[in-house]
Amino acid sequence: MAERAHGAVETGIVTVTVRVSRFHPETDRSSGQQDYLVPAGPGMTVLDALVYIKEHLDGSLAYRSSCRMGICGSCGMFISGLPRLACQTQIRALGPVVTVEPLPNYPVVRDVVPDLEPMVTHHTAVRPFIVRGGEEQEYPTAEYLQTPVELDAYLQFAYCIKCGICLSACPTLATDPAFAGPQALAQVYRYSADSRDDGRRARLGAVDIAHGIWRCHLAGACTEACPKGVDPALAIQLLKRLIVADVLGIGRRRGPAPVAPPDMQAQRRPDIPAAPPATVPGGSGAQKNQP
Template sequence: MKEITLRVFRYRPEAEAEPTFQEYAVPLRDDWAVLDALNYVKEEIDPTLSYRWSCRMGICGSCGMTVNGDPKLSCGTFLVDHAPGPITVEPLRNFPVIRDLVIEMTDFMQKLGAVQPWIIRDESDDDPDTELLQTPSEMDDYKRYSMCINCMLCYSACPVYGLDSKFIGPAAIALAQRYNLDSRDEGQEERLDVLSEDEGVWGCTFVGECTRACPKGVDPAGAIQRAKLIAANEAVKAFLLPRWVR
């Protein structure tokens, strides 16, 4: 069987001060993604290699890596598309590296929590026996943004986040919009407090790399532009109208 070379980023903080690259020859099979090749390395060649993965089918968002310079889900990036190789596999950019291909995601998790990505609603007037119905067009308003799997490829692709990690970032804003645009939600104002900060939507300079990187077609850049319009609208109202009218 033909082989292809994986050039894998290695960093073992207890053993080496600087990261290195290690090459592995793996079978070039038509149906193998980069993740399959890494699993082959781990099982057959080098059990010390560390990386995150779970579902192998583009749902869990765990296996994001930099493949030949681009942020990709390694389970959806096929070896044959990068033949004859070598294929360089590195951790996601813009995040601290814990070990090998494993990155530190605490910053992202905090940002995700800050936008309250769940339905905020005063349920005191809701009848517990009645469903909150939604029309298909009401669902279409937010459905695209609900496809986010928190894989952080957009953070890895975003040059603004790379320069200033205080920026709340593409996925958090897209998920805030997912709930803001939901007809059952009443939390837009609470989320706006976070989104309308200078490090919120205004940090974005509309480079658009997040949308190109997204493996689920979420279009975070579009979500950010829509959130900017809402934030700007509120800022103009706050500037022009007295408090009791708003």
């Protein structure tokens, strides 16, 4: 219908006005807008339109992208009133005028490039990796045993690509910039629910604080906005349950999954060369465990 309203289905090209936020921190006090007329063919994404503008109309436009396929999480923008991935958003579906602004709730680096540092800071603070005690952490010897049911407990939360879109949709973060935010909280649950992990207690303590998990009022905007189908709002509620159970001393789980026993029948294939020497002085795990 939108295509017919534009009246250019016959040629396959419609002209879309792309209204882009412009902001240069060294010369501008506040952001302005600039319109560009972009010929949009079938299948053109908002990111394609920005590439067109930069290559043909205005080389000074700044935006961030990389994979162009919804994998890297670089191209989060506020497009026609919603936070979305520019490379996953069809421009012709948005009507004749499309607005492109930087993601809300972040400082702006330039034009439509947000500074994702607030998300990265919270993400790294919650130790988003498998924590194991002792030597196994530094020098892993084998895979950890995990059943399909144990995998299901956290799998959907592992699909996060760290695009930061959920933070830009979050009403709590809009009023409390110190709030940990849905991305980091979802990752706390993702790793704490992983049967291979032994770092749950430290992680829960890091978010059971003033600007932590209890600031979430379950608006659910993060889940609606997530372009990867992750459900951060669900993760946060499950995390609240974990914390309460931990405080009450109920529902304790077994210890972390054991390392798989060595396969006594395994033999090295003669056509596979030995691992290269360690690049870090003192030896890597690969070198240490090499037969």
